[in-house]
Amino acid sequence: MHQLTIAEIVRGLRDRQFSSVEITSHLLERIQQLDGQYNSFITVTGDQALKEAAAADARLAEGNAHALCGVPIAHKDIFCTNGVRTSCGSKMLDNFVPPYDATVVDNFQQAGAVSLGKTNMDEFAMGSSNESSFYGPVKNPWDVQRVPGGSSGGSAAAVAARLVPGTTASDTGGSIRQPAALTGTTGLKPTYGRVSRWGMIAFASSLDQGGPITRTAEDAALMLSVMASSDKKDSTCLDRPAQDYTANLNDSIQGLKIGVPKEYFGEGLDSEIGARVQEALKEYEKLGAELVEISLPHTHLAVPAYYVIAPAEASANLSRFDGVRYGYRCENPADLRDLYMRSRGEGFGEEVKRRILVGSYALSAGYYDAYYNKAQQVRRLIKQDFVDAFSKVDVIMGPTAPNPAFKLGEKNADPVAMYLEDIYTIATNLAGLPGMSLPCGFAHNLPVGLQITGNYLDEARMLNVAHQFQQASDWHQKSAPTAE
Amino acid sequence: MAVDAQTVEKLAELARIAISEETIDEVSTRLGDVLQLVDQLQAVNTDGVEPMAHPLDEVQVLRKDEVTEPNRREEFLALAPQTEAGLYLVPKVID
Numbered sequence: 001m002h003q004l005t006i007a008e009i010v011r012g013l014r015d016r017q018f019s020s021v022e023i024t025s026h027l028l029e030r031i032q033q034l035d036g037q038y039n040s041f042i043t044v045t046g047d048q049a050l051k052e053a054a055a056a057d058a059r060l061a062e063g064n065a066h067a068l069c070g071v072p073i074a075h076k077d078i079f080c081t082n083g084v085r086t087s088c089g090s091k092m093l094d095n096f097v098p099p100y101d102a103t104v105v106d107n108f109q110q111a112g113a114v115s116l117g118k119t120n121m122d123e124f125a126m127g128s129s130n131e132s133s134f135y136g137p138v139k140n141p142w143d144v145q146r147v148p149g150g151s152s153g154g155s156a157a158a159v160a161a162r163l164v165p166g167t168t169a170s171d172t173g174g175s176i177r178q179p180a181a182l183t184g185t186t187g188l189k190p191t192y193g194r195v196s197r198w199g200m201i202a203f204a205s206s207l208d209q210g211g212p213i214t215r216t217a218e219d220a221a222l223m224l225s226v227m228a229s230s231d232k233k234d235s236t237c238l239d240r241p242a243q244d245y246t247a248n249l250n251d252s253i254q255g256l257k258i259g260v261p262k263e264y265f266g267e268g269l270d271s272e273i274g275a276r277v278q279e280a281l282k283e284y285e286k287l288g289a290e291l292v293e294i295s296l297p298h299t300h301l302a303v304p305a306y307y308v309i310a311p312a313e314a315s316a317n318l319s320r321f322d323g324v325r326y327g328y329r330c331e332n333p334a335d336l337r338d339l340y341m342r343s344r345g346e347g348f349g350e351e352v353k354r355r356i357l358v359g360s361y362a363l364s365a366g367y368y369d370a371y372y373n374k375a376q377q378v379r380r381l382i383k384q385d386f387v388d389a390f391s392k393v394d395v396i397m398g399p400t401a402p403n404p405a406f407k408l409g410e411k412n413a414d415p416v417a418m419y420l421e422d423i424y425t426i427a428t429n430l431a432g433l434p435g436m437s438l439p440c441g442f443a444h445n446l447p448v449g450l451q452i453t454g455n456y457l458d459e460a461r462m463l464n465v466a467h468q469f470q471q472a473s474d475w476h477q478k479s480a481p482t483a484e
Numbered sequence: 485m486a487v488d489a490q491t492v493e494k495l496a497e498l499a500r501i502a503i504s505e506e507t508i509d510e511v512s513t514r515l516g517d518v519l520q521l522v523d524q525l526q527a528v529n530t531d532g533v534e535p536m537a538h539p540l541d542e543v544q545v546l547r548k549d550e551v552t553e554p555n556r557r558e559e560f561l562a563l564a565p566q567t568e569a570g571l572y573l574v575p576k577v578i579d
Contacts, residue, residue, distance in 0.1 A: 096563065099556065099559040099560070206537065235544065235545045236538075298528075301525065304524045305525060307521060307522050315499060319500075322500070325560075329565035334575065335575050335577070336574050336575055336577050338575070341496075341500055341501065342502050344499070344501045345504075346502075353501055353511075354511070354515065356499045356501060357492070357496065358515060358519070358522075360499045361519070362522075364495070364498060370526065373535055374526070375525055376535035376536050377528075377534070377535050378525055380536035381528070381533060383536060414517075416520075416521050419518075419521070431539055
């Protein structure tokens with residue numbers, strides 16, 4: 001039962017092959033038995049899930065339930081959940097139980113989906129390996145000595161380990177696509193503003209975007225159809241109606257123009273990963289697509305621009321964690337300054353503190369123009385590269401990550417090496433474009449991700465393009481050895 | 485690019501984050517590495533390029549200036565480490 005995709009679960013529930021309570025119980029048991037080796041969940045809400053599943057079964061029996069009614073999912077611990085701890089992977093919020101739901105969580109509840117709990121993540125979504133969580137690192141189901149990628153590593157590992165068929169996640173510089181690539185799952189980062197950020201704990205507000213991690217593009221379409229909505233509570237959320245992203249999955253991709261950026265296949269790319277991506281591109285040619293070499297000349301500036309803009313926004317967003325209104329407070333503060341300094345010094349982990357300090361530096365008097373303003377100018381150049389490319393092609397494809405999953409602890413001593421793991425994904429966030437990663441083979445016996453970047457609000461086409469590849473290949477059906 | 489200990493202490497004060505004496509050298513080195521990475525930006529000619537604060541050229545969504553949320557003061561106060569008489573408690577600020 002745990003090998004079923006969301007689409008298969010939907011059909012099984014409608015055809016009365018099993019009930020929501022049955023599949024929910026099965027997955028909860030599996031989490032209890034297996035998650036000790038992955039650490040992909042921070043909180044499991046078993047009792048609540050069973051109640052939700054029973055309610056879903058009742059709605060299904062009435063015959064007019066939403067497509068996702070009764071389907072088990074899990075939420076990244078960055079989304080606030082009413083009455084359920086929402087830690088964002090941090091000691092700072094270890095005791096935080098929100099009295100409200102994020103809009104994304106609310107959307108899934110309205111649809112009747114069943115939440116099994118909250119998945120592990122890099123602290124405040126800062127990381128590319130899921131090693132910075134206060135709750136310990138997540139292990140990659142393909143090799144538990146290796147990282148699953150970050151920051152949505154818990155969400156990706158839970159899907160790869162077949163503990164849950166789909167999860168919510170968030171992507172600030174690649175945090176949906178990079179872990180999807182490293183775990184052989186399918187991850188989708190929508191256009192900035194397509195999914196409400198209300199109730200999603202902010203890291204870098206102009207880059208953060210929620211999206212799903214699933215096994216297939218079809219499942220991602222089902223989840224995005226629920227997640228994407230306009231939201232008056234989030235003024236950056238686009239004022240566009242909800243859409244059925246499953247409607248065009250079977251459209252032909254004959255004549256599709258695929259842009260292949262020459263900058264994505266140079267130095268730093270693992271040769272086996274490069275080979276797998278090229279093979280996937282050849283498969284697309286067989287399906288009738290045309291490959292067009294393009295150039296994104298400012299690609300090499302995406303990582304440096306990101307590591308000014310994201311920390312600058314993070315330093316402002318995380319100023320709210322001061323030990324006064326909620327979250328961690330240090331013991332016996334001597335005065336208010338001591339309360340702030342020690343609460344933040346003790347409550348935040350090393351990577352978070354480092355990024356806050358970098359952000360404070362970039363925004364401080366004397367450095368604002370040289371760093372922050374300059375990075376925002378470079379951001380426009382990066383966006384213009386994509387605008388030029390999309391005047392010639394329909395989608396852009398390349399590798400998602402330059403290397404396969406690396407060993408736990410391997411890059412901890414070198415933050416800059418860690419930052420470069422997001423080298424192919426970050427530009428998409430800076431430009432606000434939608435992106436996907438889907439499995440396209442193996443390198444060194446580990447999963448490889450193919451990245452698809454779409455034009456603004458072109459998620460339906462991206463999902464169609466991904467679904468057609470998955471109809472012609474079976475990489476997305478491969479199961480991690482520990483997850484059989 | 486090195487960041488001296490004095491600069492780190494100043495940043496820590498600005499960010500209100502306590503950094504121990506033992507870790508200050510390591511923090512200096514790591515910060516220096518990150519700043520060396522971002523210094524690549526200085527070589528780019530951005531004359532006449534408008535800074536981009538938002539990826540999409542969208543009209544700001546506005547709403548009527550009226551209260552839409554209920555008063556949930558008690559629920560939010562309950563999250564605080566210390567409160568008294570409906571107020572947040574902090575160490576005394578003025579002697």
